[in-house]
Amino acid sequence: MSTNQEDHAKSQTLSHGRQQQSRGKVEALECRVCEDAFTNHGDKVPRLLQCGHTLCHSCLQQLNHQDFAVLCPFDRLPTVLGPGGVWELKKNFALLELLEKLQIADNGDLNSPDLQILNKEKELRICCDENEEHLAVLYCVVCGSHLCVECSERTHATKTLCRHRRVPLSQKPKERPRCEFHSQHVAEFICLEDGCQGNPLMCFICRDYGRHAKHRHGLLETEVEAFRDTVMSTILSFRKFTEDASEILRKLESVVCQIEGGDTTEGNRENSNPMQSMLGTARTARERVQLHFAELREHIALKECAALAVVESHIRERLGCIRQHQENLTAMLSQVREVSTQWEKALMQDDARVMLAAPSMKVLSNSMEKEHQLFTETNFNHLLDPSIPITFTKAVIFVIDSSVRERLPEAHTELAKLMAERDLKEATLLILANKQDVGNCLRVEEIMESLCLYKLCCGRSWHIVACDVPSGNGLQEGLDWLAKQLLEGT
Numbered sequence: 001m002s003t004n005q006e007d008h009a010k011s012q013t014l015s016h017g018r019q020q021q022s023r024g025k026v027e028a029l030e031c032r033v034c035e036d037a038f039t040n041h042g043d044k045v046p047r048l049l050q051c052g053h054t055l056c057h058s059c060l061q062q063l064n065h066q067d068f069a070v071l072c073p074f075d076r077l078p079t080v081l082g083p084g085g086v087w088e089l090k091k092n093f094a095l096l097e098l099l100e101k102l103q104i105a106d107n108g109d110l111n112s113p114d115l116q117i118l119n120k121e122k123e124l125r126i127c128c129d130e131n132e133e134h135l136a137v138l139y140c141v142v143c144g145s146h147l148c149v150e151c152s153e154r155t156h157a158t159k160t161l162c163r164h165r166r167v168p169l170s171q172k173p174k175e176r177p178r179c180e181f182h183s184q185h186v187a188e189f190i191c192l193e194d195g196c197q198g199n200p201l202m203c204f205i206c207r208d209y210g211r212h213a214k215h216r217h218g219l220l221e222t223e224v225e226a227f228r229d230t231v232m233s234t235i236l237s238f239r240k241f242t243e244d245a246s247e248i249l250r251k252l253e254s255v256v257c258q259i260e261g262g263d264t265t266e267g268n269r270e271n272s273n274p275m276q277s278m279l280g281t282a283r284t285a286r287e288r289v290q291l292h293f294a295e296l297r298e299h300i301a302l303k304e305c306a307a308l309a310v311v312e313s314h315i316r317e318r319l320g321c322i323r324q325h326q327e328n329l330t331a332m333l334s335q336v337r338e339v340s341t342q343w344e345k346a347l348m349q350d351d352a353r354v355m356l357a358a359p360s361m362k363v364l365s366n367s368m369e370k371e372h373q374l375f376t377e378t379n380f381n382h383l384l385d386p387s388i389p390i391t392f393t394k395a396v397i398f399v400i401d402s403s404v405r406e407r408l409p410e411a412h413t414e415l416a417k418l419m420a421e422r423d424l425k426e427a428t429l430l431i432l433a434n435k436q437d438v439g440n441c442l443r444v445e446e447i448m449e450s451l452c453l454y455k456l457c458c459g460r461s462w463h464i465v466a467c468d469v470p471s472g473n474g475l476q477e478g479l480d481w482l483a484k485q486l487l488e489g490t
């Protein structure tokens, strides 16, 4: 360690030792009743009794006041009080001066301050009163001016001014508010009555004799401290809320990332590798929907081909049938025309030849008669309809009212008609035996037997379910069965 450094270290140690000593002295100046250290102002300010003893303000207020006088707790001598009570007792200025000196010593080297500490005061960004281009770091409690180190030394260079107490700017004593009605007094109290909240500050005169007499009140400093604590705890709860809300926001952001895709974690973002970035659930969902519909389109295209093939075969079958009939009719027509011509010629011959030809003409006439009858009996209507029947019916749901036995034959007739429909040949059949909740209704087995269902529905996919609408029993089972059949059939 260099000599300079050693000297500096020593001076720091000494200075620290001196400060500790003087701080001890300041604390030793305490009220002998409450044993709290005296302060320059407020509740612990020292006040003189007429007997010469000194007590703090708050202890004096708590003493017994008899006949506008207070008795000294040490020698029982009375001190007469004026209308202002304890507030009118003189402060112990000698003690206050001593207190102040010890505090100055306590702050030790503030008139030659540690620049590093003072530099922090610049963060308050208050201009020096002497030079606006400088930032103030000190406050002179006597002049009431904000100063930079340089201006402090320059303006306080004289023997008298150098004794002015200067404190770091952040320790500048707070200005105490004056009473609005008694401007010579400090507004030290605050009224706690609801009706006074518009203007609650008051001095001791307002409190004891004025507009706040007998009102609930408190010391401004104490109330402010309590209020600060409340605000502080509110700020703490705001901070907690902010942290919680930020956490939720972060999670929401991560969920958005998971939906939209990309890197999800903070860490990943820095070393992001595009190959590792995650597919978002939205994209996956879109792709799944697209795939599903692509499959559906493919399936529908296949179904379309199959349906067109059925239509083509139907058309071929119908056209073949029509052409066959066309050919038959044309052949028959030419045959009839030829026979008619022959017969006309034969009738022109003599009687003997006509009679000789008569047997063969009768045979021909009979055969022609048969052909004619066949033609008139043939129903050409279905061939004359140019439309091609197309049907897509895949399923039939047939509901039977199980509560009315008499209507069972009617149900049988209707179902038989449906089953005979050509277009419903392939259709799956679901029979709902409804109104099973009605007493004495037909049971499923009875219905199956009465309607001869095994015979009627032979060769097709069918099922019968007991159900009733009010409770919904059986309906789901029936529809599930049908859905399964249709899906399996696709």
Ligand SMILES: Nc1nc2c(ncn2[C@@H]2O[C@H](COP(=O)(O)OP(=O)(O)OP(=O)(O)O)[C@@H](O)[C@H]2O)c(=O)[nH]1
Residues within 6 Å of the ligand: 401, 434, 435, 436, 437, 438, 467, 468, 469, 470
């Ligand atoms: N108790 C009961 N009532 C039902 C049920 N299903 C329908 N209904 C009632 O029956 C009445 C309809 O009678 P239905 O005879 O089934 O009607 P519908 O089928 O149009 O009549 P029809 O064509 O003559 O067979 C309505 O009041 C329904 O609320 C059931 O499962 N149980």
